[in-house]
Amino acid sequence: MAAVTLKDVARRAGVSIKTVSNVVRDAPRVSEATRERVTRAVRELGYRPNPSARRLRTGHSGLIGLAVPELTMPYFAELAHHVRAEAAALGLTVLIEETLGDATEELRLATGIGASLLDGVILSPLRVAPDELASVASAFPLVLLGERGYGGDHVVADHVLIDNVAAARDATAHLAGLGRTRIAAVGVDHKGSETSRQRLQGFQLALHEQGLTYDPRLAPRVTEFDRRNGLLAMRALISLPADVRPDAVFCFSDMLALGAGRALYEAGLSIPEDVAVVGVDGSQEALYSTPSLTSVIPDKAAIASLAVKCLATRIRAKEPLPFEVHLAPYWLDARESTVGGRHRLSP
Template sequence: MAAAKLKDVAEFAGVSIKTVSNVVRGVPGVSDATRERVLRAVRELGYRPNPSARRLRTGHSGLIGLAVPELTTPYFAELAHHVRAEAAGLGFTVLIEETLADATEELRLATGVGASLLDGVILSPLRVSPDELAPVASEFPLVLLGERSYGHDRVVADHVLIDNVAAARDATAHLAGLGRTRIAALGVDRKASDTSRQRLQGFQLALHEAGLTFDPRLAPLIENFSRHSGLLATRALAALPAGERPDAVFCFTDMLALGARRALYEAGLRVPEDVAVIGVDGSEEALYATPSLSSVIPDKAAIASLAVTCLVNRIRSKEPLPFEVHLAPYRLDARESTVGPA
């Protein structure tokens, strides 16, 4: 028996071919009753979408990739949720990959894993540089997330980011404004990633503006941005003599901050009475921690919307488009870990 086609499903369900296409691609705006009727027809007829046929018909597969360092990190899991929703609204399906911060894997996934399958890729690189990705971006739809390591007068690919220097500066200024004078920086990684470098820059800038001195002992090196790294580094900070240990910690990620809080608890130090703690990412986990974690919160929905829209515009354009840099907003949410209970 010949494979069922879109028109067969449409006739069986009593709807238009366009409606069937919207349901299959997850496009919103179809009523629950109609969606269920179409899906029932899909099951009974054994319909399977044919990406190759769609590509021949439209020139696109309708698939885009999202490549992030770690799916176990709440920030990237939440971001992936928003990217999937944004893409569905524009008629695209998202294939999600994790790079595990490996430069070779980042470069491989940036090309669309063979490019014959994917129409474009959104990549959050940690190890491969934008300059290395520039040749890819000139040939294949690619949007980068995260920090820029090249000058602001150069744009080698589409890029969506927050101002990391300003975000770190705001977080540190918040701690200094509370009267904290020995502020530690947790997130200076051994590999000197762009994220680490820029957040340290913002941290030092805020210290200078507050008239405070940077103490290298309060910026221990870490292996990565995990809870465990935060735990180990903060244990060392808590072991310093009473007059030398920090009275506040700016953590470059919420995961580092959650590990730091555990170490402070083990040391018998109270948060925020003895040591105030703030992170970056605005993860849901931080909101429900005890005490709730103060955090700089990037607008993940805005980041996803900017990235997906930028990528889809490049996919659908018949002419080359100039590369653009999009700055997404963020906000600082002061919670119990810095200002105490309301």
């Protein structure tokens, strides 16, 4: 059975081949009526784009990769949603992979291995060393997300991130500004991730600026930024002597904060009356939890837009471009878990 072509779809829909191509690439400036007619023809004929043919024709497949540590984490799931939307607006298709925080897998996916038709990759690395990515980025379009593990002007690839030190500092200062004096940090990673290091740095900086002392007993170590680790860490904090036990906790992710909230509930403690809680990520779960969770919110739509446009520019470039670091905005949304009261959700 012969493969269905753009010409076949165009004939069925009664439009030009160019129009079919625009609809398939999700390009703008196509009327909804025409888009619906072409989409129906694509579905009826079973048309499938051929990346190999596109690459032979244009030099590009129109496929890019997004590699994140874990898709079960709401932050990365929401980020993937925004990346797909941004890519579609540019006529690109996204293949999504999980690295599970494994350095070997991160490096493998950074090179596009396993999907040889990829034009480029957006990678959120946890473990692979920055210098290992330098040779990859010099030969293959690559954009990194998240914290940088190198300092100064040493940039090994295009990078999109928020200022994590400043974000952690703001979250901790918010708690101190509420009169909390025994502030714990949940998220110190025994594996030494850059995310954990930078958020701890911001936490300690805020304590110093507020005239508070950093107490290692209030910084239990975790293995992952998930609910279970938040639960276990908070249980350990609750078991401390009364004069050490925290009256506030800054969690390095919303999932850690939700786990910590469960431990406080089990212990019969109230949020925020007994312990105020702040998370990071701005997840939908944080907004709908009870009480609603105060969270540092990275602008995920802006992160996705910067990353996709940066990658597209590098894919199209005819000559090497200098690497750039792009800062995305963030903000702190103070909700019931720190300021009490009732947080009314918008309809």
